[in-house]
Amino acid sequence: MTLIDDYETGLAPLEFAVSRSLTAATPARREEILANPGFGTFFTDHMVDICWSVGGGWHRPRVQPYGPIALDPAAAVLHYGQEVFEGIKAYRHADGSVHTFRPDQNGRRLQRSARRLALPELPVPYFIQSLRELVAIDGAWVPSGEDQSLYLRPFMFAKEAFLGVRPANKVNYYVIASPAGVYFKGGVTPVSIWLSEDYARAGRGGTGAAKTGGNYAASLLPQSEAYEQGCDQVVFLDQDRNVEELGGMNIVFVYKDGTLVTPQSPSILEGVTRDSLLQLAEDRGHRVEGRQVTIDQWRADVASGDIVEVFACGTAAVVTPIGALKGRDFLDEQPAGTLALELRQELTDIQYGRIEDRHNWLLRLDA
Template sequence: MARKDLAWAVTPNESAKTEAERAAVLADPGFGNHFTDHMVDICWSERGGWHRPRVQPYGPIQLDPAAAVLHYAQEIFEGLKAYRHADGSIWSFRPDANGRRLQRSAERLALPELPVEYFIESLEQLIAVDGDWVPSAPETSLYLRPFMFAKEAFLGVRAAKKVNYYVIASPAGAYFTGGVAPVSIWLSTEYNRAGKGGTGAAKTGGNYASSLLPQQEAAAHGCAQVLFLDALEGRYLEELGGMNVVLVKADGTLVTPDSDSILEGITRDSILQLAEDRGHRVEKRPVSIDEWRDGVESGEIVEAFACGTAAVVTPIGQLKSAGFTIGSEDAVAGELTMSLRQELTDIQYGRREDPHGWMRRLDA
């Protein structure tokens, strides 16, 4: 069906937070604890395509008990942030890349592909009414959560013919309230996140659901996150429960695992691009756990970090497992790790030139 422009309807929330109530939330928002006054809703049907776009009051979504998502998990989502710059303007970081990744996830989950233009427009429409929710304190942001799921009521096993796309938003405080510090990671050897030919490269809820039990195991061992190995051989690094991993060699080379079951991280790719801009070599390839362990012991690998939308870059001080430990819980954050983190966040918050045109203004 030919694409047509969306005609937006906006319904103001009559129970919107007062300025004082909003200020109280923004003073200590945490992460994912509070939500803005409105949300975006766009319908899709096999016959009508994308239609009835609207911004409406934030609130419960009514679902039929037979809705396909509740039975067959046909669902995808994205995550990105809106940043308040010093002049008060509101910007997002590479939203086009998030829009394209949502399309790739949709293809894998047999969902309709939302045009990237619609994706970006949905963010702009929400910011147009909820822009006051974007905080201005250092290292804070408004986290944007677009998501799509099968809404058709039926119990047959097939792709749904009715789907809805939503965007909600949640103010986010500084991820590291006491300053960026290295974390300990638990290596899962009993569980896998995804397998070859599965949904690992899609941003779908099932991937995260399968990480929750090993994440509890990690917490029981005093670790902040869990790292998964490949499902076929159990030798090669995949990713953390919600972040990519990068190793730094003594010669300045950055190495990151690559496979068709790893989610393509936008933050990771941006960090690697900034490293290449500085003249560092970047390698995307299979990386074995033995290479990491032996590299640290020999001094060839000198830093490790995780990266993703929420924390941007998190230094890894120690990798723990049932049989061995890599690194030390007393390790300090790597110099290159912290330098790249600073450069990327400076671009996101408008403190530094944006050489790649990654930033897009949402409130223009």
């Protein structure tokens, strides 16, 4: 049984039942997939499943073969969208060991998301243990190629069959995993951003700070609009025309005095990757600010030369420079800099064990 690295809670580890897949991929097929995994296309042989109920709490933890989930047509998630998820990666180090990055932060963010969606809060030690239990079975799926990782997707949803509008009394938590290469097909190259002025990602008092599927569903139509405009991603504004975030990434502005500014709002999802990059920037002597930035200020500061670099960041893509901002009647080229890629290199070097982890962000999963 795997121990949990959080002794303050006093929680005993869960006792996982393990049922191995009878149709697991052969080693040859797995290696074929890992040679070119793409992103989110292929999945490992197993998944984690933990039940929750009002009367029983968290119970029946198990690792079972990856496959379809049986749902009653009246399951609350299908009607009211009571669902949250996370995204975190496992990295193969040169010595063959498998590590993940700041899982306590992802576990706490899952708790905050669950609280906002009226779902039960999975204890962080159980969150970490669920990752370890899956890697213990599917560790061979962690790739070793450059910029490759095993993308872990924990998620939780209301499974109770009930059409009344109230928090569900039965919930399930799952973890699935997908070997991943680079997020954008072109690799780490500057992307173009479409300014969405007709659609909002979230509103004041809404679910913007939660990692829940509805926020992403709301971004799909404007994202399609971005594609129609020849852009890679979409950026959203709040009702006061303050910049919020991209469809699935945070945004950071680099000013000529070395200050890094990231939009701050109660409706922005707190990014683990963003916060880590900003810490690394502070380590280098940069000042970091979280504050509101209007779209007009962004454009004016680029035009004046005050902003010297703009980049997006998130778990999937890590860091992506922004090369252009396009609106209905303008196209602003964004200044090119080097800091974003330098920070990306430093962060990934930590994640893959190539340099010292001075902040103790890594946690080994296969030990």
